[in-house]
Amino acid sequence: MVSQIPDGLEPVLAALSTMQANVERAQKSQAHAYLEKFQKSPEAWTKTHSLLSSPGTIAEAKLFAATTLKGKITYDLDQLPRESLPSLRDSILALLVSFRGGPRPVRTQLCVCLANLAIQLFEWKNVLGQVGSALGSSAGDCILEFLKVLPEEVTEGRKINLSEDELTTRTKELLEDNAAQVLGLLNQYASSSADAASNPRLFECISSWLREIPAADVVNSSLFDAIINGLSNDASFDAAVDCMCAILRDTREVDEYVEVIQIIYPRILSLRPRIAELAGSGDLDTYKGITRIFAEAGEAWVVMIARLPTEFRGLVESVLECCGRDQDRDAIALTFLFWYELKQVITLDKYKQARIQYADVFGKLVDVMIKHLEYPTPEGANEADLFDGDREQEEKFREFRHQMGDVLKDCCDVITVTECLGKAFNLIQKWVTTYGSQATSTSVPHWQELEAPLFSMRAMGGMVSPEESVVLRQVIPLIVQIPDHEKLRFQAIMALGRYTDWTAQHPEFLQPQLQFVIAGFSHTSKEVVRAAALAFKFFGTDCRKLLEGSVTELHNFYESVLENLPPDSQEEVTEGLACIISVQALDKVYSTFKMCCDPVIKRMMACANQARTAQDDGQKLAVTGYIQLLTVFVQNIQPYVSPHEENPAVKYCQEILPVLSTIAENFTNSTPILERVCRCWRYMVLSYRTAVLPLLPTLAQQLASGFENSRQGCFLWATDSVLREFAIGADYVDASTSQAIYSFFEQQALAFLRIMNDLPAEDLPDVIEDFFRLLIDALIYYHQQLLVSPVCQHILSAAVSALTLQQEPPLIAALHFLRDLLSYGTEHPNSSNFDRQDSGQAPRNSPQLQQAVKQMVVSQGEALVQRVMTGMMFSFPRDCIQDASGVLLSLFEILPQQSTVWVKGTISMLPTGSIRAGEMDRLMNAVGAKADVGDLRKVRVLLQDFTTSYRRRNVAPREGLGRLEATRFRFNG
Numbered sequence: 001m002v003s004q005i006p007d008g009l010e011p012v013l014a015a016l017s018t019m020q021a022n023v024e025r026a027q028k029s030q031a032h033a034y035l036e037k038f039q040k041s042p043e044a045w046t047k048t049h050s051l052l053s054s055p056g057t058i059a060e061a062k063l064f065a066a067t068t069l070k071g072k073i074t075y076d077l078d079q080l081p082r083e084s085l086p087s088l089r090d091s092i093l094a095l096l097v098s099f100r101g102g103p104r105p106v107r108t109q110l111c112v113c114l115a116n117l118a119i120q121l122f123e124w125k126n127v128l129g130q131v132g133s134a135l136g137s138s139a140g141d142c143i144l145e146f147l148k149v150l151p152e153e154v155t156e157g158r159k160i161n162l163s164e165d166e167l168t169t170r171t172k173e174l175l176e177d178n179a180a181q182v183l184g185l186l187n188q189y190a191s192s193s194a195d196a197a198s199n200p201r202l203f204e205c206i207s208s209w210l211r212e213i214p215a216a217d218v219v220n221s222s223l224f225d226a227i228i229n230g231l232s233n234d235a236s237f238d239a240a241v242d243c244m245c246a247i248l249r250d251t252r253e254v255d256e257y258v259e260v261i262q263i264i265y266p267r268i269l270s271l272r273p274r275i276a277e278l279a280g281s282g283d284l285d286t287y288k289g290i291t292r293i294f295a296e297a298g299e300a301w302v303v304m305i306a307r308l309p310t311e312f313r314g315l316v317e318s319v320l321e322c323c324g325r326d327q328d329r330d331a332i333a334l335t336f337l338f339w340y341e342l343k344q345v346i347t348l349d350k351y352k353q354a355r356i357q358y359a360d361v362f363g364k365l366v367d368v369m370i371k372h373l374e375y376p377t378p379e380g381a382n383e384a385d386l387f388d389g390d391r392e393q394e395e396k397f398r399e400f401r402h403q404m405g406d407v408l409k410d411c412c413d414v415i416t417v418t419e420c421l422g423k424a425f426n427l428i429q430k431w432v433t434t435y436g437s438q439a440t441s442t443s444v445p446h447w448q449e450l451e452a453p454l455f456s457m458r459a460m461g462g463m464v465s466p467e468e469s470v471v472l473r474q475v476i477p478l479i480v481q482i483p484d485h486e487k488l489r490f491q492a493i494m495a496l497g498r499y500t501d502w503t504a505q506h507p508e509f510l511q512p513q514l515q516f517v518i519a520g521f522s523h524t525s526k527e528v529v530r531a532a533a534l535a536f537k538f539f540g541t542d543c544r545k546l547l548e549g550s551v552t553e554l555h556n557f558y559e560s561v562l563e564n565l566p567p568d569s570q571e572e573v574t575e576g577l578a579c580i581i582s583v584q585a586l587d588k589v590y591s592t593f594k595m596c597c598d599p600v601i602k603r604m605m606a607c608a609n610q611a612r613t614a615q616d617d618g619q620k621l622a623v624t625g626y627i628q629l630l631t632v633f634v635q636n637i638q639p640y641v642s643p644h645e646e647n648p649a650v651k652y653c654q655e656i657l658p659v660l661s662t663i664a665e666n667f668t669n670s671t672p673i674l675e676r677v678c679r680c681w682r683y684m685v686l687s688y689r690t691a692v693l694p695l696l697p698t699l700a701q702q703l704a705s706g707f708e709n710s711r712q713g714c715f716l717w718a719t720d721s722v723l724r725e726f727a728i729g730a731d732y733v734d735a736s737t738s739q740a741i742y743s744f745f746e747q748q749a750l751a752f753l754r755i756m757n758d759l760p761a762e763d764l765p766d767v768i769e770d771f772f773r774l775l776i777d778a779l780i781y782y783h784q785q786l787l788v789s790p791v792c793q794h795i796l797s798a799a800v801s802a803l804t805l806q807q808e809p810p811l812i813a814a815l816h817f818l819r820d821l822l823s824y825g826t827e828h829p830n831s832s833n834f835d836r837q838d839s840g841q842a843p844r845n846s847p848q849l850q851q852a853v854k855q856m857v858v859s860q861g862e863a864l865v866q867r868v869m870t871g872m873m874f875s876f877p878r879d880c881i882q883d884a885s886g887v888l889l890s891l892f893e894i895l896p897q898q899s900t901v902w903v904k905g906t907i908s909m910l911p912t913g914s915i916r917a918g919e920m921d922r923l924m925n926a927v928g929a930k931a932d933v934g935d936l937r938k939v940r941v942l943l944q945d946f947t948t949s950y951r952r953r954n955v956a957p958r959e960g961l962g963r964l965e966a967t968r969f970r971f972n973g
Contacts, residue, residue, distance in 0.1 A: 540576025
């Protein structure tokens with residue numbers, strides 16, 4: 001691998017060679033483990049220097065060595081005596097001198113090494129002077145690279161184990177105190193030669209130091225001329241664009257930067273001629289860069305644009321020109337945020353004049369956007385392939401159209417919906433006049449010019465008021481007569497579906513639209529059929545009152561098309577029909593519900609009978625589909641009934657409950673079927689609330705037996721809805737019913753504990769998540785009973801065991817439960833807003849409940865702290881860390897002294913050598929001091945910082961976890 005291998009480096013180089021070779025996975029895993037261990041070892045300090053210093057080492061090995069050295073300095077600096085750090089600095093400087101000419105990746109890593117060492121070597125005061133002196137005046141790129149990475153590394157200094165005060169002090173010394181010096185150095189460098197003034201590294205360095213150097217100082221120096229000139233240089237263009245945009249972002253506080261903006265604005269405006277020049281050249285990257293500058297200038301100065309519309313009109317027109325000339329639609333997306341920001345400002349009353357002055361610009365923007373919405377014209381005759389087989393490009397275009405639709409909505413806010421719709425209508429009318437007579441069943445000329453305004457109408461649908469009385473009356477009769485072209489028919493149906501609110505207020509337009517949509521179900525295109533199903537849903541939802549008398553005919557239509565639709569479309573047409581049923585007279589709801597659902601039930605039972613003996617899952621999936629349709633009916637048929645009257649929808653649910661129970665009993669091994677059954681039961685409770693009381697005994701029995709037999713968490717999910725609806729104090733629920741529901745909950749909890757005793761937590765992530773989400777509600781509604789129940793101690797033990805998982809959803813659920821549970825050990829627990837007293841204050845927790853929680857924590861607090869801290873240091877996903885530290889905070893709130901002992905005991909179990917000498921004592925002294933004065937928020941910060949630092953230094957759990965290994969949950973009951 002090398003011509004001369006330095007002593008002791010053969011294993012490292014061999015492992016690197018293995019990682020790059022075509023060998024077995026096991027060999028690569030072994031090599032990876034060896035290199036990972038090497039990177040954390042003390043001998044890596046000397047061996048990385050040897051690799052970097054040896055002339056025979058290949059480039060890949062040197063890059064590995066430099067990267068390893070960076071990690072050592074960031075995380076393992078405590079492995080070296082403090083007095084040896086100046087020697088380390090000198091050796092890195094020497095290495096940087098030898099690599100100042102490249103390779104650049106190695107040089108970059110060494111610059112980062114030096115920057116991280118500078119942050120931690122407090123006694124090193126003259127950092128810039130010493131680095132510059134060591135590298136010499138000929139190492140321009142190397143010095144610039146170091147200057148670039150220094151602010152970046154200081155800004156990211158939280159990954160280094162420094163206190164807030166130390167980091168603040170060092171930031172001031174390295175950045176604030178050196179800003180003026182760096183500005184002078186950069187000016188001096190830029191003035192040294194033409195090549196220096198156009199060096200991309202210079203612009204990267206300026207961008208980095210804009211964290212500290214005010215943008216005004218850069219603009220008022222010769223560096224600004226260099227940046228402007230860099231925009232005309234191909235080699236430096238990208239870096240100059242980034243630098244210019246960084247300056248623009250710094251001028252967002254326009255009142256502070258008025259004079260600076262006055263300097264920048266004309267220089268940017270002078271770039272406008274390049275828009276037309278680049279649009280015709282085919283240089284897409286440069287065109288995007290120029291567009292980005294104009295767009296970011298607009299975003300930064302949007303308030304100024306609104307205040308001074310005449311003066312800044314040139315900038316707004318430049319952004320519009322960038323949009324209009326972007327034939328490839330690659331740059332236009334960069335402007336979308338600007339149009340949104342401008343719309344947000346000029347629609348305020350105080351900027352009404354700007355809104356008037358920019359109305360014509362937004363009008364032209366509508367024209368530009370609709371033009372860009374057009375599908376490409378195929379080069380050949382094959383209209384089925386508009387993107388020459390490039391499916392990625394086609395998908396990108398579809399997504400892009402919806403983003404342009406958002407811009408059209410912004411235009412509606414500025415120049416009114418009627419004007420925007422009018423532009424679309426004019427284009428539709430123009431097409432009809434020009435090409436309408438030429439359209440046939442097989443050929444529609446220039447259909448792209450019709451489809452685009454149809455799409456724009458669809459996009460703007462949400463902005464249109466039901467009272468609109470100018471455009472829609474004219475355009476809807478045109479839409480229902482468009483030619484039968486797949487994409488035109490699809491877009492027309494989708495557009496009509498967006499105006500059903502309007503149609504509900506204009507019933508004379510309903511039937512032609514509905515017939516047009518229904519005809520779409522017979523179309524040969526699957527996309528058109530899907531569009532028709534979605535539109536039918538919207539018509540049923542919004543025009544339900546108008547269709548109340550047509551329920552029988554629509555049910556016949558429903559039956560005729562249902563079996564030919566994909567699952568999503570089946571649900572959509574079902575929802576549309578269900579909404580129409582929901583407005584039937586109360587005495588007709590039951591019969592209509594039954595008329596529509598009985599055929600679905602029959603199909604479901606037929607598929608279930610076949611599924612019991614079928615070899616594949618096709619029939620089972622069909623069963624889940626029909627159950628889902630029943631659920632859609634239940635979700636949407638919610639008639640208003642007095643609490644003292646029988647609910648006709650519940651009457652029908654009583655008939656189908658045994659059918660669903662039979663399916664659940666016969667498919668205990670089919671998770672999809674059980675989940676759909678439980679979802680249907682859950683929505684019976686959510687839709688009809690306490691009116692489902694007649695169903696409750698049977699439903700509770702089915703949920704209990706189903707969970708015990710199947711061990712599926714969906715039964716707990718459905719249980720949760722019952723628990724909430726029939727809680728203590730709920731309207732129209734007597735105390736005996738609530739108590740029976742709590743007993744039912746305890747029965748479910750005991751079943752869960754038995755299951756968790758039989759199986760390890762990692763086999764039950766979904767069940768664990770559903771159980772602890774159920775418990776969160778149980779604490780809200782039944783804390784008086786739950787916290788004093790013997791089962792609660794076992795539930796806490798199960799929660800501790802669940803923290804061994806690594807999946808985020810069950811962990812989040814368990815941690816949220818623990819935080820809520822521990823809050824009942826305080827005077828003011830986490831509580832539902834409905835529990836607020838008349839004074840608006842949170843209710844006080846009884847001393848008995850506080851003591852019950854504290855007793856549980858005393859018995860299991862040590863194990864809980866171990867699991868939480870181990871998870872924070874090793875295994876918890878990032879999004880769990882805040883809740884985990886919240887659990888520690890809650891423990892300190894109720895038992896500060898014991899919690900301090902538990903934390904210290906946990907840290908003492910960590911593998912030898914994984915924490916720095918004296919680190920535990922410093923941490924515990926700080927924790928104890930803050931706990932003594934009641935500053936528990938600071939305790940939380942200290943513990944979170946410690947675990948984060950530990951995790952960074954020990955990316956994967958090291959060997960020898962030993963006593964921190966988790967134990968299995970056990971339950972006898």
